[in-house]
Amino acid sequence: MATRFVVLDTETTGMPVTDGHRVIEIGCVELLGRRLTGRNFHVYLQPDRSSDEGAIGVHGITDEFLLDKPRFAEVADEFFEFIEGAHLIIHNASFDVGFLNNEFNLIGQTHRADITQHCSILDSLAMARERHPGQRNSLDALCKRYGVDNTNRQLHGALLDSEILADVYLAMTGGQTSLSLAGNSSDGANEGGAASRGSEIRRLPAGRRPAPVIMASAQELAEHAARLEVIAKSAGAPALWTQLLQA
Template sequence: MADERASSRIVVLDTETTGMPVTDGHRVLEIGCVEVVGRRLTGRNFHIYLQPDRESDEGAIAVHGITSEFLRDKPRFADVADEFYEYIQGATLVIHNAAFDVGFLNNEFALLGQADRADLSQYCTIVDSLGLARARHPGQRNNLDALCKRYGIDLSERTLHGALLDAELLADVYLAMTGGQTSLSLAGNADDGDGGQAQGSPVRRLSASRAPGRVILATEAELQAHMAHLERIAKAAGAPALWPQEA
């Protein structure tokens, strides 16, 4: 598996299935993908419901709410396999509990006899955000709901699991968990029409007449704690932190 840095294009991916495990003949019935380039959501997403040609387990329907009647007129994986492959090829795939989704998608390609596509790790970089979360937050709950609450991400629209919604939430979690900015655009956006400041979100500036703030110097104990934190960052990143380095 290639280094995550080898690809600047990230695809955050989630699936819903008829049940589990895949070895019992369960199939993918929804795929949701969110594209991130330069740590910004591009809006170029991939979302499809699929006719799995089998019934879903009651337990699975209780999770995602997708019925066989709803899927009756949806395309089969064979109908979208080429489009999906072209979308993910060469990308870094960020998936929560990646083994589950990758196993199902590999199986879908294998059922079509497409052996060259039946191992996503051969043409994509796979990043398991669950493993990343466990390393960041050992001993804590690290499912998507818990991570959203931990990072202050709105869950109000999530009453049931859905591949696209969960991929969108996971994209926010991943950017927050890896130190990214998810809501403020600093680089500008051609659609904003105002130099990068989104319409309806005026810049707030502090009053020039405000009293100057007090300067409070760190104590020796706080400085030591800060340096210990930088050492933990360097260890996690595999490279020295920039802050303590001398010019």
């Protein structure tokens, strides 16, 4: 069975959460293995407080726009059901997790107030810093580095940023820079019926022979497996390589 990932982002009234700031938007997209399923979770929330001017400048969500939106308590069950048991992919995870835990606490759902007990967390910012030390690793910087289209991102938005982060995550972990919907066909669909979103197939120049494939030895495979076990014990979760093989 394919591994279920949920790429998640939030927008807030400001920061930090300890100053009473609240979540005003949640956006999630679901991946099974390395394909979008088309299942999303997206909601704007009434925070019962005003947003900082600086925060509005980042996401463009005004207090007036949120007046008729539901409160977190009204969507908490649906949201939790969407993320429960998934591998959450979040850019700068401590920020979003801290705010979401606070929201569950505020409505008295203390059994859900630590989502790390119900989901595993993959922090794409930490992953990017490990791969690109000393470089800028914001979402925009990663889009530029990996060739991910973010031209529609004039302002931050939880659902749009989740979709972009999904592309970035795939590029960082496997070289694929464009997602496709599993089982959804359209003009230009690739093999297997998945619709392509601007992917490019690169072919060798005429007359050029592909490089030889050198298989790992039994000893190398054993050493690799042992290393993955060490990583899993240290992290308290399967290594990313193991998760991708199971996807």
